[in-house]
Amino acid sequence: MTRASNxxxxxxxxxxxxSERRTSSRRQEYSTPGANFAAWVDAAQVMGTIVRxxxxxxxxxxxxxDLPADVGVGREIxxxxxxxxxxxxxxxxxxxxAGKPNGATFKPAYVLAVLERxxxxxxxxxxxxMEVRLRNGRFRVASRRGIDLVSPxxxxxVSSRVGVHAESAKIVATELVAxxxxxxxxxxxxxxxxxxxxxxxxxxxxxxxxxxxxxEEIDQLTARxxxxxxxxxxxxxxxxxxxxxxxxxxxxxxxxHVG
Numbered sequence: 001m002t003r004a005s006n007x008x009x010x011x012x013x014x015x016x017x018x019s020e021r022r023t024s025s026r027r028q029e030y031s032t033p034g035a036n037f038a039a040w041v042d043a044a045q046v047m048g049t050i051v052r053x054x055x056x057x058x059x060x061x062x063x064x065x066d067l068p069a070d071v072g073v074g075r076e077i078x079x080x081x082x083x084x085x086x087x088x089x090x091x092x093x094x095x096x097x098a099g100k101p102n103g104a105t106f107k108p109a110y111v112l113a114v115l116e117r118x119x120x121x122x123x124x125x126x127x128x129x130m131e132v133r134l135r136n137g138r139f140r141v142a143s144r145r146g147i148d149l150v151s152p153x154x155x156x157x158v159s160s161r162v163g164v165h166a167e168s169a170k171i172v173a174t175e176l177v178a179x180x181x182x183x184x185x186x187x188x189x190x191x192x193x194x195x196x197x198x199x200x201x202x203x204x205x206x207x208x209x210x211x212x213x214x215x216e217e218i219d220q221l222t223a224r225x226x227x228x229x230x231x232x233x234x235x236x237x238x239x240x241x242x243x244x245x246x247x248x249x250x251x252x253x254x255x256x257h258v259g
Contacts, residue, residue, distance in 0.1 A: 044101055047062065047095070048060040048062035050089055050091055051092075053090075053091055054078075056080060056081070057078050058079050060076065077106050078109065079097055079106070079110055079111050080108070082098075084112065085111050085114070086125070087124060088125040089114055093114050093117050094114075094117070095114050097110070097111060
């Protein structure tokens with residue numbers, strides 16, 4: 001080693017010398033057969049099978065034969081589910097595991113992804129709120145067997161326009177409230193059945209070709225003025241007919257038959 005290099009080493013202080021000693025020590029560890037795997041690897045990934053589930057902890061048995069035996073090959077690793085693993089792991093799932101080697105195990109260890117599963121069912125789960133946000137583009141959910149939206153509390157849909165196209169639609173609710181400035185419906189057949197029907201309008205207009213109404217008990221009309229007009233015939237039939245007026249009763253016609 002030249003004098004210039006020695007002078008540079010001495011002027012840079014003891015920190016450089018300590019760093020070189022650590023580097024030399026690590027080189028010796030790398031070259032030593034059977035050196036501790038955790039001494040020179042910060043994190044590693046293995047694949048394995050979930051053999052037990054203990055609450056939020058998944059017990060994984062790794063099967064990576066290339067991993068040194070002192071890090072957990074043939075042993076069980078306890079791992080938590082990573083935040084990025086949205087698919088909820090299940091028993092006997094084949095998963096990707098990542099962790100920091102610590103002696104004979106991984107600690108901490110995390111399940112990164114579910115690689116294989118005996119069934120085709122998949123559940124996306126999260127302990128907190130989950131939000132899917134698309135800054136550009138369109139979001140579509142498609143299924144051949146059906147789509148269910150299930151919540152014990154509320155399901156809200158907020159949009160400038162909502163369109164529903166279906167061959168059959170059914171709504172079952174204890175209370176149904178609809179608020180709109182205008183409602184337009186084109187229906188071929190309308191059937192309503194209920195116990196009580198109340199209507200409160202400022203104006204009601206109806207135009208039909210034929211109108212039939214059957215009242216089994218009482219039909220009562222209260223109005224300030226009543227005007228009935230018929231182009232041909234007005235017929236009133238009853239067992240008893242009573243007409244009462246406080247001031248005037250007028251019957252006018254070319255012919256009047258009584259009795």
